[in-house]
Amino acid sequence: MLSSLILVVSLLLAFGALAGFALVVHSIKREDRRRSLTLSPQSALSSLSRRMLGLNVDHTPCAIHPEQACPTCAKVNDTLTV
């Protein structure tokens, strides 16, 4: 009885870890396909994946060299100057 309980719990943990890994991989591929890493996270899954992976974008170089800014900062600069 105890061994079957341990087996069930370990299978649940394994499937949970596998599902979490699949969700993170799906989120990474979706953001890569959209080329949206410099944008704000588009969904809670994207936000969670970025937090888990420690991904953030430093826009300091965009402020120092506005002619080489990322698309997000370039778009903001265009709307501010027009």
Ligand SMILES: [Zn+2]
């Ligand atoms: Zn930027």
